Amino acid sequence: MANEEARKHILSILVDNQPGVLSRIAGLFSGRGFNIESLCVAETTDPLVSRITLVTTGDMSIVEQIKKQLNKLINVVKVIDFTDIAFVQREMALVKVRAKPEHRAEILRTVDIFRSRVVDAGSQYYIVEITGDEGKVAAFLNLLKPMGISEIARTGAIALPREKK
Amino acid sequence: MKALQEEGVDTIFGYPGGAVIEIYDELAKTDIRHILVRHEQGAVHAADGYARASGGVGVCLVTSGPGATNTVSGIASAYMDSVPVVVLTGQVPSQLIGNDAFQEVDIVGITRPCTKHNYLVQHVEDLARTIKEAFYIARSGRPGPVLIDLPKDVVQSTTHYKPVKDIRLKSYNPTYEPNVKQLPKAVKIIKEAKKPVVFAGGGVILSRAAKELTELARKIHAPVTTTLMGLGAFPAKDPLWLGMIGMHGTYRANMSSAECDLLIAVGVRFDDRVTGKTDTFAPKAKIIHIDIDPTSIRKNIPVTIPVVGDCKITLRKLNSLLSKEKMGNLKQKRKPWLSQIAEWKATKPLAYEQKEVIKPQFVVEKLYELTKGRAIITTEVGQNQMWAAQYYHFDSPNAFITSGGLGCMGFGLPAAIGAQVAHPDSLVVDIAGDGSIQMNIQEMATATQYNLPVKIVILNNSYLGMVRQWQELFFDRCYACTGLDHAPDFVKLAEAYGAVGLRATRPDEVVSILKKGLAIKKPVIMDFVVEPEECVYPMVPAGAPITEMLLV
Numbered sequence: 094m095a096n097e098e099a100r101k102h103i104l105s106i107l108v109d110n111q112p113g114v115l116s117r118i119a120g121l122f123s124g125r126g127f128n129i130e131s132l133c134v135a136e137t138t139d140p141l142v143s144r145i146t147l148v149t150t151g152d153m154s155i156v157e158q159i160k161k162q163l164n165k166l167i168n169v170v171k172v173i174d175f176t177d178i179a180f181v182q183r184e185m186a187l188v189k190v191r192a193k194p195e196h197r198a199e200i201l202r203t204v205d206i207f208r209s210r211v212v213d214a215g216s217q218y219y220i221v222e223i224t225g226d227e228g229k230v231a232a233f234l235n236l237l238k239p240m241g242i243s244e245i246a247r248t249g250a251i252a253l254p255r256e257k258k
Numbered sequence: 259m260k261a262l263q264e265e266g267v268d269t270i271f272g273y274p275g276g277a278v279i280e281i282y283d284e285l286a287k288t289d290i291r292h293i294l295v296r297h298e299q300g301a302v303h304a305a306d307g308y309a310r311a312s313g314g315v316g317v318c319l320v321t322s323g324p325g326a327t328n329t330v331s332g333i334a335s336a337y338m339d340s341v342p343v344v345v346l347t348g349q350v351p352s353q354l355i356g357n358d359a360f361q362e363v364d365i366v367g368i369t370r371p372c373t374k375h376n377y378l379v380q381h382v383e384d385l386a387r388t389i390k391e392a393f394y395i396a397r398s399g400r401p402g403p404v405l406i407d408l409p410k411d412v413v414q415s416t417t418h419y420k421p422v423k424d425i426r427l428k429s430y431n432p433t434y435e436p437n438v439k440q441l442p443k444a445v446k447i448i449k450e451a452k453k454p455v456v457f458a459g460g461g462v463i464l465s466r467a468a469k470e471l472t473e474l475a476r477k478i479h480a481p482v483t484t485t486l487m488g489l490g491a492f493p494a495k496d497p498l499w500l501g502m503i504g505m506h507g508t509y510r511a512n513m514s515s516a517e518c519d520l521l522i523a524v525g526v527r528f529d530d531r532v533t534g535k536t537d538t539f540a541p542k543a544k545i546i547h548i549d550i551d552p553t554s555i556r557k558n559i560p561v562t563i564p565v566v567g568d569c570k571i572t573l574r575k576l577n578s579l580l581s582k583e584k585m586g587n588l589k590q591k592r593k594p595w596l597s598q599i600a601e602w603k604a605t606k607p608l609a610y611e612q613k614e615v616i617k618p619q620f621v622v623e624k625l626y627e628l629t630k631g632r633a634i635i636t637t638e639v640g641q642n643q644m645w646a647a648q649y650y651h652f653d654s655p656n657a658f659i660t661s662g663g664l665g666c667m668g669f670g671l672p673a674a675i676g677a678q679v680a681h682p683d684s685l686v687v688d689i690a691g692d693g694s695i696q697m698n699i700q701e702m703a704t705a706t707q708y709n710l711p712v713k714i715v716i717l718n719n720s721y722l723g724m725v726r727q728w729q730e731l732f733f734d735r736c737y738a739c740t741g742l743d744h745a746p747d748f749v750k751l752a753e754a755y756g757a758v759g760l761r762a763t764r765p766d767e768v769v770s771i772l773k774k775g776l777a778i779k780k781p782v783i784m785d786f787v788v789e790p791e792e793c794v795y796p797m798v799p800a801g802a803p804i805t806e807m808l809l810v
Contacts, residue, residue: 109429113378117370124371154556161553167375167395170429 131249275321277348302332338663399432461525668697
């Protein structure tokens with residue numbers, strides 16, 4: 094099989110909003126040895142449909158098989174692969190960073206540069222909210238690391254295709 | 259109940275229990291026939307055998323907890339072999355779900371990966387629609403088992419029955435019609451091929467496309483091999499027949515897959531038992547792959563021309579396109595290829611030598627001759643299954659019922675019961691081993707209770723023969739735990755169940771015992787004491803290229 098390199102794929106999966114559907118999808122990935130890097134699920138504007146945004150890695154043949162297997166699930170309405178189409182991608186992280194007095198100005202400056210926000214300020218820690226694509230979040234975390242990140246909560250990626258031009 | 263009857267259900271295989279007692283109470287008031295099995299695994303296998311023999315949907319009904327878990331092997335087998343079965347399981351009342359209640363188990367969770375789909379019905383109003391959907395999903399597209407879990411309170415409550423008309427699921431739409439662009443491409447490479455092989459699987463049987471497949475093979479004058487599941491899709495009497503392909507395939511079938519320049523794969527999924535080492539499978543061939551399930555295509559083997567579609571519809575269209583083509587003098591053109599195959603056949607045929615101990619192959623061959631190939635054959639799993647596949651030559655579809663994908667020992671007897679229920683007047687024979695038959699031997703009671711005259715041919719080698727064979731060939735004859743010295747006396751066992759037991763220990767008794775047994779209008783166990791260390795040949799070691807066969 095023409096095995097080109099493994100790369101990241103963002104899949105957007107529209108599913109019936111029913112109990113057990115997420116477990117069918119997660120079970121499919123674990124049962125067939127596919128890999129989930131991140132996963133986000135929420136209802137769409139249609140309360141009967143949820144959107145799952147899932148990031149996975151694999152070469153074309155594996156991702157092809159993943160898409161076919163997903164489509165085979167009765168509760169999956171639609172699978173969109175964002176590879177090779179223009180799309181917008183975001184993820185969010187809440188970062189609890191140590192706020193020593195001598196670091197506070199530096200943290201606030203970084204927050205400003207990245208157009209993020211401090212959502213909670215305490216005597217020891219700030220909690221910062223950052224939104225952006227994967228690269229931006231990673232760069233932001235890199236800059237905060239020296240100050241001491243004590244906890245972090247991250248969403249996986251969510252994505253939507255851009256309007257066709 | 260009404261919903262079930264509307265689906266044309268006239269037979270249910272089941273086993274009652276506390277959680278389904280209301281359903282049984284209602285069932286007794288209908289004219290649906292209930293076959294009481296002796297173990298829930300038997301119920302699913304019987305429904306499986308019934309579905310395959312009848313071409314309909316098999317139905318079973320079991321209780322919650324252990325009743326449900328006992329069905330799992332049967333469901334997994336039906337899933338692997340794409341058999342339409344609907345399994346109704348009882349469940350504890352809704353308010354107790356999740357409380358570890360008595361006989362509670364999350365059967366929807368357990369069977370999620372081995373059903374085509376499953377349901378937990380939460381409101382009685384949803385029941386009729388769910389049943390309708392379940393049958394639709396089970397029988398359409400690539401068929402498969404569907405499970406419906408029924409909490410006790412849901413079946414206790416009543417509602418006004420509104421018949422559900424059409425089922426349309428926005429997220430489920432099997433592709434029956436092939437893409438029109440793909441077929442002309444297929445025609446083109448068929449015309450160019452010098453050494454084509456048609457390779458058919460269970461999909462051809464399921465979509466009832468045996469006639470179309472035979473037409474295709476004869477039209478393009480191409481030899482045909484099938485998988486285990488595809489046996490019967492092409493008449494074994496036909497000179498173009500190559501025999502089965504794969505681990506225990508014939509020499510000529512395996513060799514021609516390696517040498518062919520075109521493989522027309524229809525309704526197959528390129529299982530590892532067929533392909534052996536995948537990178538050396540059909541190395542010289544372009545491959546046309548026709549299957550209704552897109553996930554089967556390019557899963558294991560790269561394909562030149564994929565065609566997603568129903569086998570019957572696709573083959574019919576392909577045949578009509580081919581009819582318009584000038585193919586030239588095919589007989590002449592195929593001569594070198596077919597004579598090569600004939601040479602393989604002549605030099606390395608399926609063979610065994612019948613000496614003073616009964617050979618299992620001899621029993622199957624005699625069974626074939628005596629039944630003129632017209633019996634419905636079910637098998638257990640292991641050597642018995644392979645000898646049945648090799649030496650009982652199937653000419654028509656739906657006559658060979660075996661647990662192919664899962665390889666579930668204990669399948670044959672309940673499946674034979676199911677097939678016999680579907681065809682009361684046909685001769686149904688379970689070709690069994692002394693190991694497998696003991697896995698669901700309790701179903702003898704079912705056979706005698708309903709006077710289902712199934713015939714069980716035990717090829718008794720006092721071993722778990724297939725594993726013993728591997729131990730002989732690859733583990734230095736260390737027969738760890740494969741000896742079955744403490745098997746019951748199968749003749750007495752048959753009699754204990756109220757059936758007939760017969761035994762043959764010498765080759766000259768084989769035909770007379772078979773004749774006698776087949777003529778009895780009751781369930782019969784025929785115990786053939788065969789050569790203990792006979793092996794199934796040819797054999798391709800697991801993971802090796804399929805041309806590297808161990809021959810006798």
